[in-house]
Amino acid sequence: MVKELTHYIGGKHVKGTSGRFSDGFEPMTGDVISKVPLASKAEVRACVENAAAAQPAWAATNPQRRARVFMNYLGLIAKHNDELAEMLAREHGKTIPDAKGDIQRGVEVLEFCVGIPHLMKGEYTDNAGPAIDTYSMRQSLGVVAGITPFNFPAMIPLWKAGPAIACGNAFILKPSERDISVPLRLAELFIEAGGPPGIFNVINGDKEAVDALLDDADVKAIGFVGSTPIAEYIYTRGCANGKRVQCFGGAKNHMVIMPDADMDQTVDALIGAGYGSAGERCMAISVAVPVGEGTANALMKKLIPRVEALKIGPSTDMKADYGPVVTKAALEKIKGYVEIGLKEGANLVVDGRGFKMQGYENGFYMGGCLFDNVTKDMTIYKEEIFGPVLSVVRAKTYKEALDLCNDHEYGNGVAIFTRDGDTARDFASKVQVGMIGVNVPIPVPIAYYTFGGWKRSSFGDLNQHGPDSVRFYTKTKTITSRWPSGTKEGSEFSIPTMS
Numbered sequence: 001m002v003k004e005l006t007h008y009i010g011g012k013h014v015k016g017t018s019g020r021f022s023d024g025f026e027p028m029t030g031d032v033i034s035k036v037p038l039a040s041k042a043e044v045r046a047c048v049e050n051a052a053a054a055q056p057a058w059a060a061t062n063p064q065r066r067a068r069v070f071m072n073y074l075g076l077i078a079k080h081n082d083e084l085a086e087m088l089a090r091e092h093g094k095t096i097p098d099a100k101g102d103i104q105r106g107v108e109v110l111e112f113c114v115g116i117p118h119l120m121k122g123e124y125t126d127n128a129g130p131a132i133d134t135y136s137m138r139q140s141l142g143v144v145a146g147i148t149p150f151n152f153p154a155m156i157p158l159w160k161a162g163p164a165i166a167c168g169n170a171f172i173l174k175p176s177e178r179d180i181s182v183p184l185r186l187a188e189l190f191i192e193a194g195g196p197p198g199i200f201n202v203i204n205g206d207k208e209a210v211d212a213l214l215d216d217a218d219v220k221a222i223g224f225v226g227s228t229p230i231a232e233y234i235y236t237r238g239c240a241n242g243k244r245v246q247c248f249g250g251a252k253n254h255m256v257i258m259p260d261a262d263m264d265q266t267v268d269a270l271i272g273a274g275y276g277s278a279g280e281r282c283m284a285i286s287v288a289v290p291v292g293e294g295t296a297n298a299l300m301k302k303l304i305p306r307v308e309a310l311k312i313g314p315s316t317d318m319k320a321d322y323g324p325v326v327t328k329a330a331l332e333k334i335k336g337y338v339e340i341g342l343k344e345g346a347n348l349v350v351d352g353r354g355f356k357m358q359g360y361e362n363g364f365y366m367g368g369c370l371f372d373n374v375t376k377d378m379t380i381y382k383e384e385i386f387g388p389v390l391s392v393v394r395a396k397t398y399k400e401a402l403d404l405c406n407d408h409e410y411g412n413g414v415a416i417f418t419r420d421g422d423t424a425r426d427f428a429s430k431v432q433v434g435m436i437g438v439n440v441p442i443p444v445p446i447a448y449y450t451f452g453g454w455k456r457s458s459f460g461d462l463n464q465h466g467p468d469s470v471r472f473y474t475k476t477k478t479i480t481s482r483w484p485s486g487t488k489e490g491s492e493f494s495i496p497t498m499s
Helices: 041-060 063-079 081-092 096-113 155-166 181-192 207-215 228-240 263-279 293-308 328-343 398-407 421-430 467-472
Strands: 007-009 012-014 021-026 031-037 124-129 132-140 143-147 170-174 200-202 219-225 244-248 253-257 285-290 347-350 369-372 389-392 413-417 435-438 474-482
Touching: 007 041, 007 181, 021 081, 031 081, 041 132, 041 143, 041 170, 041 200, 041 207, 063 081, 063 096, 063 155, 063 181, 081 096, 081 181, 096 155, 143 155, 143 207, 155 170, 155 181, 155 219, 155 467, 170 207, 181 200, 207 219, 207 228, 219 228, 228 244, 253 263, 253 398, 263 285, 263 293, 263 389, 263 413, 285 293, 285 398, 293 347, 293 369, 293 389, 328 347, 328 389, 398 421, 413 421, 421 435, 467 474
Parallel strands: 143 170, 143 219, 170 200, 219 244, 253 285, 253 413, 285 389, 369 389, 413 435
Antiparallel strands: 007 012, 007 200, 021 031, 124 132, 132 474, 347 369
16 A cells, blocks of 8 residues: 655644655565655745744753653653664665664764753853953754755654754754655654654655755755765755755775784674665775785685675565665666676676565665775776675775775775774874774764764764764854943943953
């Protein structure tokens, strides 16, 4: 049965009125399971107006009471965790255990948001000048929006919504039209937790909805995660309209493998980081860089049988390493990259293109692919594939491996596997990448640090979650205060100083 989904505005499900819809798929079967409404400019404007009306009262609610809503919210997400994971897996394609990890990483940011009474505190200086006190306060921006990708339909919406709402803003989420059920359910649960209507809204749509948010004067800030071309577009247009904008784009994450690395541990880490979630992660390791021919040969000897043995299954298979990719178009795009790699001379040592899932022949499944002898001029090295395809680029020296990481246009995440502390320290200091793992394959920072890449992986000055999120979703007001005793001092025409 194909279900017509809705927007969620002002604490209510609202049917789309544009007459335009997008098909929602179940990747493990290939079936169309939903019709997703694509909002018009007028529908977006109505959502913004609703949020703007609700926001002042929420901003005036003291931070401790806002934190209590978040504590209730955490309890409800925990209570409905299985439901959310099954819903997420069905629409996205990732396995249920992976879906629970998606939810958990979002929950950890909500836990950070419970500390908002402390995080919103300003500063105070007594007697900054003669009988003058100076203090600062953080205040909400108003209505803010988040535009989030298909690959983490719980985590990234919560990364955006949590800090924005905790800081006293009203939040509008424009999730990927490929998997909207979890975002809608998260908005429902926020109301059940005691959040006021109009503070967490979900508007579904395509470019028309995105442009409407970017151009609406009442939307004060925009956060985005997705591909680099769209990140750059949103950043440019949003900034031109006077908004605060943070945009996170594509990635090509390297794992440098030194000759002294524990090869068994390295291969275990690489398999999970390269092929987990079918490679549909912006922090996936998609390039392995063994240093030295001996290291490369040892790596390939252990890696090839592991890739060949990957267990691919439907999203409901609790023992599967990964499930299908999100759409048929995504599947064909990944296969196209494999073809390009072959044409450009890379050695395809494991070819997963022919994989078919018995009983799910129409699903969007792709076996693991492994390329060896990839060079930095090849398309499969330069571009983000976003699928279960791993490229091995052999480096002769540590410096060559470091230069590969530094010269790439993307700078999201990187890892080094070594037993040498001096090498690891040098790498962490010199690599031009935003998030670094030392013997950690997917270095996503914990919630009270910030997440963000460098170079063309990120546009904007502030990162996601952690202290940067509070800075992004608030503005600072500084007050200089004096209470005269009544003694007349006369006028002063030079600039005030503390002398």
